[in-house]
Amino acid sequence: MPELPEVESARALIAEHGLGREIVDVDDHDTYVCRPHAPGEIKAALVGHRLTEAHRQGKSMWIDTDDGPVLGLHLGMAGRIVIDDSAAGDYWSDGGRKHLPVWDRFTIHFADGGFLALRDKRRLGRAVLDPNLSRLGPDAAEVGRDAFRERVGHGEAPLKARIMDQSVIAGVGNLLADEALWRARLDPRRPAASLDDAELDRLRRDIRAATRRAIDRGGVHTGAIIPHRTRDGVCPRCGADMSRATIGGRTTYWCSNEQDQLGEHAAAIALA
Secondary structure (H helix, E strand, O other), X not given: OOOHHHHHHHHHHHHHHOOOOEEEEEEOOOOOOXXXXXXXXHHHHHOOOEEEEEEEEOOEEEEEEOOOOOEEEEOOOOEEEEEOOEEEEOOOOOOOOOXXXXXEEEEEEEOOOOEEEEEEOOOOOEEEEOOOOOOOOOEOOOOOHHHHHHHHOOOOXXXXXXXXXXXXXXXXXXXXXXXXXXXXXXXXXXXXXXXXXXXXXXXXXXHHHHHHHHHHHOOHHHOOOHHHOOOXXXXXXXXXXXXXXXXXXXXXXXXXXXXXXXXXXXXXXXXX
């Protein structure tokens, strides 16, 4: 599913190919994807304008227009931005051959004949005017050292759940969390408050490094630990079995040797 790297790729695609083109029509008939707007409301606000600048914070995108409203876009769990013949967002293992225009949930048509679409098989993406981003924490790829320590390093929640809380830091999803914690050799079950400053600094660096790597290589599915997130998986660094549990409602994998930092009693408390 799209996490920060995929959303950044989608934002970059919009910045490269979607800006400065006059909007002549908008298909906003999907009332679930475009909630709370009524059909035609987004169209009326955007037609005649041009997209001018594309932004991202965590997994949320928004695009400024020339003296018009701000358009917010969210990829949901399987969304992809398609502009003319280019696409970015959710990773499609089939190369997009089975992901057809029938799944275009929101489409902007340009005067030059091109288009920008939110293509989403699962229909969990969003298109909204003037999105409210006030509940998002700082972007995980840009958050500073002191802010990261303050936001992540307290509370009794398991560490993985803490870094996936979008109000704490924005952009870390399930796969990116497992990748970064594996890189940092940190147990995802540990209470967040149990980390010292050196561990928090290492985790921040590894979140940023894992994010950059994923952007460069095409998405979070390219992470070193991702192919080993299976019931019979082994750590690609030391060969130990991968452990598995549900943490913060998400299936989680970690190295049973290098990341196992809790006794059985402490682990039971952290997972409660």
